[in-house]
Amino acid sequence: MTDTTTTGPAKTAPKARTTKAKTAAPGVAFPDFEAFAMPKMEVPAMFREATEKGIENAREAYAKVKNAAEDATDLMEDTFETSRQGVVEFNHKAVDAAKANTDAAFTFVKDIMSAKSLAEAIELQSTFARQQFDALSAQSKEMQELATKLGTDVSAPVKEAFEKSFKDMKLN
Numbered sequence: 001m002t003d004t005t006t007t008g009p010a011k012t013a014p015k016a017r018t019t020k021a022k023t024a025a026p027g028v029a030f031p032d033f034e035a036f037a038m039p040k041m042e043v044p045a046m047f048r049e050a051t052e053k054g055i056e057n058a059r060e061a062y063a064k065v066k067n068a069a070e071d072a073t074d075l076m077e078d079t080f081e082t083s084r085q086g087v088v089e090f091n092h093k094a095v096d097a098a099k100a101n102t103d104a105a106f107t108f109v110k111d112i113m114s115a116k117s118l119a120e121a122i123e124l125q126s127t128f129a130r131q132q133f134d135a136l137s138a139q140s141k142e143m144q145e146l147a148t149k150l151g152t153d154v155s156a157p158v159k160e161a162f163e164k165s166f167k168d169m170k171l172n
Contacts, residue, residue, distance in 0.1 A: 068165075075161050079154055086150035093146055097139040104132060 108128040115121040 071161065075157055078157050082153050082157070083150070086146075086153060090143070090146055090150060093139075093143060097143070100135065100139075101132070104128070104135065 108124065111128075112121055112124050115124055
């Protein structure tokens with residue numbers, strides 16, 4: 001192993017700078033510096049009036065937007081409630097139709113099992129098919145009317161709201 005020595009001036013670590021910072025008194029956020037002081041100046045009356053008018057216009061616009069948002073929220077709540085009620089009614093009709101059709105099918109099966117001849121079974125089958133066709137036609141018509149009514153009830157408030165907003169836009 002070789003022993004190495006360094007010759008020359010020894011390098012020393014630089015000294016940390018220590019400066020005394022002004023510390024503010026407790027409760028005072030920043031000391032007063034002249035460089036940051038805002039000059040005292042008079043705001044022209046015309047600029048002040050324009051600013052106040054701008055603020056007033058912003059308040060009016062905010063009030064209009066707030067009212068429009070509240071109206072839209074009310075509209076959505078009404079639409080959802082109408083939709084919910086319509087769907088519940090539609091589902092009740094569908095369940096009633098399914099129950100009626102199932103009852104008719106069970107009655108048909110019971111009657112056909114008690115048929116005494118092939119001719120009687122064919123007669124029962126023909127009668128059942130005709131009755132089911134009539135029943136399904138009536139049920140389909142009922143469901144269609146209910147769906148049409150539901151669509152009209154749901155879209156009516158939306159239509160009125162659009163008409164009102166277009167009318168308001170024409171007035172402005």
